[in-house]
Amino acid sequence: MRRLVPLAAFVLCGTVVMLAGQAPQAPAAAAPQAAAPAGGPPADWLPPTPKNLKVLPKETDPKQLMEIMRGYNAAMGVRCVYCHVAGPDPNDMSAYNFESDRKEHKEATRAMMKYTDAVNQAFPKEVGDPPKPGESYVTCFTCHQGQRHPPLKPKAAAPGAPAAAAPPRP
Template sequence: MRFLATVLLLAGAAMYAQDAPKKGPGGPPQPHKNLKILTDDEVRPMMGAFRAALGQQCTFCHVQGDFAADTNPKKDIARKMIKMVNDDNAMFADGKVHVTCYTCHRGKNMPETVPPPAAPGQ
């Protein structure tokens, strides 16, 4: 639940960037397929958070037109990263979210692993 709260904070307006699940003929939206970590209700806000945190579009991890497909290896990496962030936050006894995708990625698909060089004279 606290992970979802972080997602909502990060996503802001971007959380609606992905298309809504397709509606069946005259029925409610169909549930997302091939979910392994997120719940159906978490998918849209989480995808918006990924987009904001990594600065990427849906097809960075997904196959265009077949979001359920697992053929892009980046999708499996994303699942592992979600688990890592959830595990990191579970270590804090206060129940607050301390780590998000943005904590490391800062809008880039590859996090920087070393600080930038100091400006001259510093």
């Protein structure tokens, strides 16, 4: 039974990846707006120069970093404080300790960044249309769909789509 669990996880991930190449992708991020997103930093705010990048390229500038972080906000439905240590006022971005690795969500995000990169590198080129330059086959949104935790139940199948497989019997 123990050997079946990793196999089942692999098959599930493979199915998600395969369907991701055929499913509509998340809309591209809109241009920054003048108003602040609800609960987020002002659109024109930039963090200090990053000092603790472990997965993203070290030369990522603050503007690029904000675009990436806003993508995570949208893909997972979370705000900065989910991964970063806030000061006394979570709305005061200048008081955040962005360098800290104290929050476990930050490490989990790094692990998932590596995972999605590996999936995209191994994605079968003959499945679906190739992504546009700068895009990926699989993103955080592919699984999270704007939610903190990926939904465990599949959405209702469209007419004519194959039904979800029944769980294995003990």
